[in-house]
Amino acid sequence: MLRLAAEPAFVLHARAWRETSLLVEVLSEQHGRVGLVARGVRGPKAHQLRAALQPLQHVRFDAVQSGELAQLRSAEALDAAPQLSGDAALAGFYACELLLRLAPRMDPHPGLYRAFGRCRARLGLGEPVAWTLRRFERDVLDELGFGFALDADGDGEAIDPAARYVLDPEHGPRRMREVRGRDEAATGSGLLALAEDREPEDEDLASLRRALRPVFLHHLGGRGLKSWELVGELGRLVPRQKPQRDGA
Template structure:
């Protein structure tokens, strides 16, 4: 199979042998593809190599041979966002999550557009935690794993004052207040937070933290028990970060809350 001028986003690139790269691309028409880019590490290939960096939007030619396609040519469509710090880690997270959940050569409607949207939100310095929660919600929907966040698993309306856990197979499940201990609370979100996410309205910092924890349970289910490197990195950063100074930081502004 040939790919001619196929638009794609670079999800991952790593060196292979002395002069080549192994790539993972999210394409517009063919889903996620693995490719070999041969001979791109030489001194005269810096333009092509720059077009194959993660988060870059490209147009490429290639030939599918077996599991991996062979890259023939590539050019950048635009300039990739210049991200650093928490935004750079967020970009790593969305790329890794897409790579892990999207199967190869299995296009899903809207996934390519979704990645482009989150890329631009990162470029525009939108609130990171909210950007990532929206992306997680929409990624699950695009892959067929999503559910109605305005209704519980039995079809009843979500109670804003109640707490819910997210069952990957059945959606929101109300948790009785007398059964919520510290561990259980860490896996639940308020009904108010779920309704805000369903309505695409950013909730407060505490509710964003609850959404992060609740959605991570769903994502971990579909990741098959093997977590993400970005989660591990955010955990390490969270442990070594200096504690916030009272009065100078609001809840939910730590690196782990923003990015993971």
């Protein structure tokens, strides 16, 4: 039996279970993704606890793990969850679903926890949605051991900003020599910008989304995400107009 005490976590998903309970999935800092059974939280007297178990909420919880699911003992909100709408809300749903599918249960990934926290904060601050998601996807791949160099191709050659690259999930970037299929490949300038954590131009940013989708589909076992179906193409999340920067 494992006791989880005062464990920080982000709520990824919650659904009704039986008459008064919830099944909750959280991404914890020290234990990775944890499945929780929250009993008796759907009654009128449990409003505060139920509110703390909504997706995107940052919480601290106590639980006892004795099987596949842990029994929740208590949970408290650590802040106010960002009130997202429109594209940002869809992006938040996507980020949660991606971790639900890829993050293994009870496998510590503190870096993944921090990456989700950064994504959540950026969405809450109204930062460009598409750029926020591409950074998050890059960090998820790196933290789960699926990442690859973005400034060199799979053969060790430096990325050419004027070229286009297919992203091989096992090999990394492969330079395209043919015109056919180039629209589904990442621009070299986009890959270099992502490697440097520098927001790329709109065309380059859109190319990253198209090129990264097959990589995630591979790691998802070929089964896509519901969020992909809901929004059709997440590429429609066009970056907002960049604000003027000091010294620009």
